[in-house]
Amino acid sequence: MTDLLKIDGLDAFYGDFQALFRIDFKMAEAETVALVGANGAGKSTFLKCLTGLLGTRGQSVVYRGTNIAGLPSFQIARQGIAMSPEGRRLFPSLSVRENLMLGANVGRKGQWDLAAVQALFPILEEKRDIPATLLSGGQQQMVAIGRALMSNPALLLLDEVSLGLAPVIVRDIYAALPDIRAGGTAVLLVEQDISMALQVSERMYCFQEGHVSLSGASAEMTRDMISAAYFGRDKEVT
Amino acid sequence: MPVSNTDAARIGFFLAVLIGLATGPYWADRGTMRLLIEAFYFLALAQLWNLLAGYSGLISVGQQAFVGLGGYMLFTLTMFAGMPVVVALPLAGVLTGLLAWPTAMVAFRLSGPHFAIGTWVIAEVYRLSFAQISALGGGSGISLPTDIVRGMADGRAARESMTYWIALAIMLAVIFGIWVLMRSRVGLGLGAVRDNEEAATSVGVRTVRLKFGVFVGVAAMTGMIGALIFLQKLRITPEAAFSVNDWSVLVIFIVVIGGIGSLEGPILGCILFFVLREFLADLGSWYMVILGVISVGIMLLEPRGLWGMVNRKRRFTLFPITRQVDQNP
Amino acid sequence: MEWINAIVQGILLGGLYALFAAGLSLMFGVMRFVNLAHGDFIVAGAFGALLLFERLGLHPLLTLVIVLPVMAVFGYVGQRLVLNRVVGRDILPSILVTFGFSVILQNLMLEQFSADSQRLSAGALDTASFAIGTLSIGAVPLLMFGAAVAVLGGLNWFFGHTNTGRLLRATSDDGEIIGLMGADRRHLFAVATAIASAVVAIAGVLMAVKTNFDPSAGPIRLLFAFEAVIIGGLGSLWGTLVGGIILGVAQGIGAQIDPGLQILAGHIVFLIILVVRPQGLFPKQKG
Numbered sequence: 001m002t003d004l005l006k007i008d009g010l011d012a013f014y015g016d017f018q019a020l021f022r023i024d025f026k027m028a029e030a031e032t033v034a035l036v037g038a039n040g041a042g043k044s045t046f047l048k049c050l051t052g053l054l055g056t057r058g059q060s061v062v063y064r065g066t067n068i069a070g071l072p073s074f075q076i077a078r079q080g081i082a083m084s085p086e087g088r089r090l091f092p093s094l095s096v097r098e099n100l101m102l103g104a105n106v107g108r109k110g111q112w113d114l115a116a117v118q119a120l121f122p123i124l125e126e127k128r129d130i131p132a133t134l135l136s137g138g139q140q141q142m143v144a145i146g147r148a149l150m151s152n153p154a155l156l157l158l159d160e161v162s163l164g165l166a167p168v169i170v171r172d173i174y175a176a177l178p179d180i181r182a183g184g185t186a187v188l189l190v191e192q193d194i195s196m197a198l199q200v201s202e203r204m205y206c207f208q209e210g211h212v213s214l215s216g217a218s219a220e221m222t223r224d225m226i227s228a229a230y231f232g233r234d235k236e237v238t
Numbered sequence: 239m240p241v242s243n244t245d246a247a248r249i250g251f252f253l254a255v256l257i258g259l260a261t262g263p264y265w266a267d268r269g270t271m272r273l274l275i276e277a278f279y280f281l282a283l284a285q286l287w288n289l290l291a292g293y294s295g296l297i298s299v300g301q302q303a304f305v306g307l308g309g310y311m312l313f314t315l316t317m318f319a320g321m322p323v324v325v326a327l328p329l330a331g332v333l334t335g336l337l338a339w340p341t342a343m344v345a346f347r348l349s350g351p352h353f354a355i356g357t358w359v360i361a362e363v364y365r366l367s368f369a370q371i372s373a374l375g376g377g378s379g380i381s382l383p384t385d386i387v388r389g390m391a392d393g394r395a396a397r398e399s400m401t402y403w404i405a406l407a408i409m410l411a412v413i414f415g416i417w418v419l420m421r422s423r424v425g426l427g428l429g430a431v432r433d434n435e436e437a438a439t440s441v442g443v444r445t446v447r448l449k450f451g452v453f454v455g456v457a458a459m460t461g462m463i464g465a466l467i468f469l470q471k472l473r474i475t476p477e478a479a480f481s482v483n484d485w486s487v488l489v490i491f492i493v494v495i496g497g498i499g500s501l502e503g504p505i506l507g508c509i510l511f512f513v514l515r516e517f518l519a520d521l522g523s524w525y526m527v528i529l530g531v532i533s534v535g536i537m538l539l540e541p542r543g544l545w546g547m548v549n550r551k552r553r554f555t556l557f558p559i560t561r562q563v564d565q566n567p
Numbered sequence: 568m569e570w571i572n573a574i575v576q577g578i579l580l581g582g583l584y585a586l587f588a589a590g591l592s593l594m595f596g597v598m599r600f601v602n603l604a605h606g607d608f609i610v611a612g613a614f615g616a617l618l619l620f621e622r623l624g625l626h627p628l629l630t631l632v633i634v635l636p637v638m639a640v641f642g643y644v645g646q647r648l649v650l651n652r653v654v655g656r657d658i659l660p661s662i663l664v665t666f667g668f669s670v671i672l673q674n675l676m677l678e679q680f681s682a683d684s685q686r687l688s689a690g691a692l693d694t695a696s697f698a699i700g701t702l703s704i705g706a707v708p709l710l711m712f713g714a715a716v717a718v719l720g721g722l723n724w725f726f727g728h729t730n731t732g733r734l735l736r737a738t739s740d741d742g743e744i745i746g747l748m749g750a751d752r753r754h755l756f757a758v759a760t761a762i763a764s765a766v767v768a769i770a771g772v773l774m775a776v777k778t779n780f781d782p783s784a785g786p787i788r789l790l791f792a793f794e795a796v797i798i799g800g801l802g803s804l805w806g807t808l809v810g811g812i813i814l815g816v817a818q819g820i821g822a823q824i825d826p827g828l829q830i831l832a833g834h835i836v837f838l839i840i841l842v843v844r845p846q847g848l849f850p851k852q853k854g
Contacts, residue, residue: 051747073746083747091740093851098733105730106749151749297662299603344838347845348797350658351601355793356841359834362790366831377827482786487670494663523674530671537664538652 004029004155004186005050006062012045012054012210019045021210027155032177032187034201034218036194038230041207043190044086047157050188051083052076064154077106082153084144086160086190090132097128099143103150110152111183117146120176138169145173149180156180158189162196174200194226208232259406263399271402275470277512278405279463282412283485284492284504286456286463289416291490292499293425294452295432297350299486300357303341303364304457306479307334308464310368313474316386318373323390327404327465334461338454346450358482365480379475387472401470408466412459417501417557424448487526494533497543501557506544570823572702577819579704581795581812582712583777586770587788588795588807589719590763596739596802597759598654600661604669606789608764611672612638612771613780614680617687627687627776635768642764646757654756669785676782687775711773715811718766719804725762726804735759739802787830794837800847809848813840 005027012020020042027033037043048054050061052073061069068076082103090099100117118125121142127135132143141161148156162170170193177200181187191197198204198218206214206229214221214229262274283301290296311330315321321329341360348356369377391397419425431445464485468474478484488511496507511529518525540546591605602608615637616630625633653660695706726732738745738755745752774780774788795814799806814833821832840847 053744053746072751073744074749074751077747077749085744085747089741089744091737093736093740094733101730102733102737102748105734148747291659295659297659299666344842347841350599351595351603351662352793352797354603354662355601355790356797358786359790359794359837362787363831363834363838366827366834370827370831487666490663490666491670494667498659523677526674527671527678530667530674534664534667534671537660537667538649541660 002029003027003062004031004064006060008060008062010046010049010056010059010061012042012049012056014045014054019210020049023207023210023212025205025212027186027188029154030181030184030186031203032181032189032201034197034204035188035190035207036192036197036204036226036230037207037213040209042210043207044159045210046207047083047085047159047188047190050076050155050157051081077151078108080108080152080154081157082106082148082151082155083157084141084148084159084161086163088140088144090140090143090147092131092133094132095129096124096132096135096143099132100124100146100150103147106151108152112149112152114150117149120149120179121146138165138173141165141173142176145176145180149185153185155186155188158187158191160190160192162191162193170196194230198226206230256410260403262406263395263402268398271398272470273512275402275405277508278409279467280489280492280511281504281508282409282463283460283489284496284508285412285416285501286460287489288493288498288501288504289419289452290456292493292503293416293420293428293432294449296449296453297354298345298357298453299354299482299490300345300359300361301456301460301489302480302482302485303357303361304334304338304460305464305467305485306361306364306368306476307337308461308466309468309474309479310374311461312465312469313374313380313382317380317383323386323469327469328462330465331458331462334464335454335458338457338461341457342450342453346446346453358486361480361482365476368479369476375475377476379473379478381473382469401466405466405470408459408463413501415459420501428452488529491529491533493543495529495536495543497545499542500545503543503545506548510544568701570820573819573823574816575702575704576708577816578812579708579712579815580819581808581815582708582715583770583773584791584795584811584814585715585808586711586718586766586773586811587792588799588811589722589804590766590770591789591792592796592799592801592804592807593722593759593763593766595796597735598738598742598756599658600650600654601665601793602650602668602763603662603665603789604672604785605665605767605792606787607669607672607676607785608638608767609771609774609788609792610780610782610785611676612768613687613775614676614685614782615768616772616775617680617685620687627689627772631769631772634772635765638768638771639761639765642767643757643761646760647753650760651753651756669789673782673785680782682781682783684779684781685775686779687772689776693776707777711777714769714773715808718769719808722762722766722804731755731758791833794833797847798837798840800849800851802851803847803849806847806849 003026005025007023007025010020010023010025011018023046035043035046045054049056052071055070057070059069060067063079063081068079091102094102097114100114104113123139124142124146127139132140135143145158161173174196177187189197189201198221201218203216204218204221205212206226208229209232213232214225262271266274287298287301290298308330311333312326315326315329316323345353345356345360368374374380387397391400427448431448468479492507492511493504495510496505497503514529518528536543587609591602594600594602612634615634616627619625619630619633620627649664650661653664689707692706696703726736734745734748734750734755735758737748738752742752745755791814795807795810797810798813799808799810813836817836818829818833822829
């Protein structure tokens with residue numbers, strides 16, 4: 001398989017504060033990868049780097065053979081990386097339908113359009129004219145994922161999809177994942193729920209204090225390995 | 239703490255400047271003295287505006303409200319309450335501060351850029367209101383009766399010396415006051431508010447009270463300077479007293495060109511402003527265009543102004559405010 | 568009768584104030600940015616119309632064909648080249664740079680056109696009026712009001728029904744992530760300024776026909792625009808029309824009491840509303 005994404009030694013900073021240290025990361029086309037780690041481990045920072053929301057000038061973030069480090073976020077989006085951001089970040093003054101339509105502004109052709117997204121999450125059709133932030137948390141999450149899908153991404157980043165949602169709703173949302181992957185979209189998901197993360201992914205990375213503390217095939221991970229990598233009792237990398 | 243070499247040099251420098259300025263009436267001619275008086279009050283106004291915008295994040299375009307109020311207070315107190323000028327001058331400041339209190343309560347309902355324009359509206363309200371008061375000459379203004387001026391001191395030379403020393407004293411008091419303030423807990427709180435208001439509030443800095451206090455204090459001092467300005471001019475009109483061009487535009491240009499957020503910046507800006515004016519004043523409105531272009535250019539290229547440029551290579555300061563923090567967190 | 572006339576004139580004048588305000592409101596909404604030279608750009612538009620009228624003999628209202636696109640392009644380029652550098656969390660640079668522009672523009676106009684008060688004559692339109700009962704309504708004030716309703720209606724339609732309009736609303740909500748939608752925020756900012764500048768052009772040309780103006784007439788227009796925006800509530804375009812009308816009526820009533828009170832009455836009504844209802848009459852709904 002060819003690499004969709006290959007990152008070598010990525011550092012990230014907020015002012016003087018360094019949030020990521022020499023991250024090496026790889027993803028193949030159409031692969032599903034989970035990224036886990038404690039709060040403040042740098043997971044969301046990593047996604048911000050991938051989407052250009054946080055500067056990575058002069059570093060190495062190779063996407064489909066070209067270095068996208070330092071590109072502005074709108075150009076990265078046009079090349080096919082979409083994100084459902086942490087906290088969902090829907091636009092309050094726009095309706096559900098308008099929020100979804102904005103995703104299409106990226107202008108990439110593919111299987112996802114308004115009808116397809118509404119077929120994936122039927123409730124969004126019913127609520128299409130309601131201001132997006134008046135929906136329930138789970139429905140808002142569907143809008144955020146739908147908005148990202150509308151750009152027909154090659155790589156979809158899902159940040160903390162299950163945060164603050166009831167387990168039954170989380171299951172509903174994850175039920176959409178096979179349909180999303182079926183079109184060949186690679187998925188990188190940041191998840192607090194480790195068993196869910198391992199269950200849906202092929203490979204996983206664990207971050208700890210801005211470093212990669214563990215990576216490998218999801219199926220081979222044991223609970224002990226992950227808790228060690230998660231809480232830092234053992235920094236050994238498999 | 240032992241006095242270091244740089245401290246000694248600094249103190250020597252200040253003493254030399256101080257003695258030079260204080261003896262002004264003995265070496266300067268009338269024209270020079272007038273120019274120096276003007277420089278003193280512009281510098282004081284600039285430092286006060288800098289305390290608002292540079293240190294407290296309160297960007298006002300309406301400080302002319304307090305210059306004008308102070309001026310009118312002086313005229314009212316001396317003409318209608320029969321007070322001697324030396325009493326009326328500080329009292330004008332106090333009264334201006336009192337009027338700044340309700341002014342601030344209205345203006346503080348606006349934040350950021352809206353605060354700037356809001357203060358301007360309020361200054362306009364004062365201007366238009368004073369134009370309605372016929373006892374103070376309405377729109378055409380009023381002159382200070384000569385007997386009040388004569389009551390200040392015997393003879394014109396003595397009067398001018400006195401005005402000079404008052405202006406010098408106010409200017410020094412403003413600079414010294416801000417320096418002391420910035421080294422105190424208040425200064426620390428203001429710095430925190432300017433850097434990150436939310437964080438400062440969360441660690442217990444009483445943001446609004448602090449800003450309110452600074453705004454009212456600055457207004458009082460500005461009022462006293464306004465009183466001095468119109469004591470020297472001997473005539474006041476609403477247009478001159480509440481002039482946005484004289485008391486906001488020029489003052490802001492001085493601070494921006496010299497360097498916002500430092501005590502040295504306004505001094506540098508003030509010197510440059512008067513030098514430029516001597517050479518370029520004949521150009522009329524082109525002079526204002528040039529000042530505007532310089533200010534905009536500085537904001538775009540080096541927002542810390544000329545002092546920031548001077549200071550970029552070598553850390554050097556006339557007024558040590560910055561605390562040295564242990565380098566290891 | 569005089570009072571009713573004053574109120575009606577005030578309402579119509581409110582249309583012009585809404586046109587002053589719309590551009591300011593739009594730029595603040597999208598960029599959290601206030602252009603202190605806004606009033607001076609309005610006056611520049613008026614002088615532009617005057618110049619075209621004098622040199623080319625264009626009808627005052629037809630000058631818009633040139634003034635509007637020129638100002639829109641100027642707005643776009645100015646935002647891309649200069650103002651985008653000062654948009655941001657720290658509001659100090661943006662305030663000081665636009666304040667500098669205000670002074671520069673005022674003095675350039677002073678140098679070019681002198682301090683004389685000017686007025687643009689629209690020929691027969693100047694004196695044309697309609698009688699409703701005993702009330703006489705001038706054609707020019709009515710035209711201004713109609714233009715305001717048309718412009719605000721057009722802007723509302725644009726924001727509601729076009730992709731760019733949606734992007735601008737989204738930028739107003741959360742500009743940080745607009746890049747995820749494949750949109751260049753710097754371009755959107757410049758589009759917002761271009762639209763605001765086009766409205767400024769319309770306001771400037773209409774002002775030139777309605778009243779006397781001179782190079783120093785800008786700042787007071789900025790204050791009127793600002794007052795209409797705050798009275799109406801930030802983020803509401805129709806709110807600016809209501810704000811403009813309230814301001815216009817307050818000034819009309821003030822002038823009726825004493826001509827010297829016209830502007831003061833407007834300011835005072837603004838301050839009262841600010842104290843009683845600081846969020847304005849029609850604040851933007853928070854989601």
